[in-house]
Amino acid sequence: MTERKPRKDAVRNRAAVFTAADTLFARCESPADVTMADIATAAGVGKGTLFRAFGDRSGLIRALYEARLEPVRAAIEEGPPPLGPATPPLQRVPALLDAVLCFKLDNRHLALALEGNGSDSPYRAEHYEQWHTMLRDMLEQIPGLTDSAFTAHALLAAVRADLVEHLAGHKRVPREEMRGHLASFAAKVLGTHPRGD
Amino acid sequence: MTERKPRKDAVRNRAAVFTAADTLFARCESPADVTMADIATAAGVGKGTLFRAFGDRSGLIRALYEARLEPVRAAIEEGPPPLGPATPPLQRVPALLDAVLCFKLDNRHLALALEGNGSDSPYRAEHYEQWHTMLRDMLEQIPGLTDSAFTAHALLAAVRADLVEHLAGHKRVPREEMRGHLASFAAKVLGTHPRGD
DNA sequence: GGGGAAGCGGACCGTGGGTCCGTATCGTAC
């Protein structure tokens, strides 16, 4: 046991910060409007606690994001088709992209907060690396497809949080329409044209 | 004449700020490392002048970016093929994407500064709207292609500054290789597979 | 219930974007 179990108040406060931050990000227009002090106050906690628990702003956002994302990742890694590992790549790739899109639609502001973090590029985040690796591996199993690594990047770029926000939030594109567009785009890239050529 | 001609010193200072900012952004690792005070000092100018001339940080970056981008836009709007308007869409679209990619490779830090601007989404910038409209119009002329608007967004997302920076700067992918990957990706989307199907 | 570690919290600090206004410079009219 290298891990000592954390104190009760620490756990409670961590949870309080989580829910407070979640609420604030969801409510506010731009993630920049939510300050660390705001979150601390809303959670009924001192700023020090907040920084002690998460390191810095970026760490807090990342922790929150990953907690919310967890179910999706589980569904992909060990869930039933079409997301699960038993699915053949040609269907699993679009399913994965759709799942990511839906997640970002449901957590627009949080995703925006994570990716729009100025200093540190979203591409260095650990979870991006994971998505990319997973997607690239799937693409590599598709015969006749080259440049899997780049293709994976380009496909993921199509579901970037700020693009999703721009289309869904600003241009008011309905959810199902976006999903359709994305599916059709993925089909083009994969060579599985939806309409008989 | 609603415009009064600007004073000589104003023009001189504006130019000085431009070159100073350009140099600083090119030299520094992350755009966040370059402060407004830095730029003012390097240009031999007071901070007030700088803000008077450009409004705010974002305005300065935008002005600089657009000035550097001008030649590219000219080449697309009135230049010779394959960029110019006389080119058929199937060749012009990849040419445009390649031009954007090359521009971002040559102006990595500046593009990064523009797009990674936290508060205001890159999708609300005027120049993005122009790229998107142009690309979408080209796509619409290609028979059998649906969802031109979304496709244009997705293609442009593949040349986002931070992705380019990640691949070129961090992963050390050579320039020609990236251009090749992008061209092949565009070909997939356009349905013009490079290798006989 | 006593001792020590883990955690708390809010006063405090540094930094950087943005403002303000007295002063210098420019353009122009004579």
Next chain:
DNA sequence: GTACGATACGGACCCACGGTCCGCTTCCCC
């Protein structure tokens, strides 16, 4: 050339925000 109004300059100043620090509290374990 000079005088004068308009325009621009510049750096001291302000303030919001991320992040730190340390005396005090709470918890855990014996």
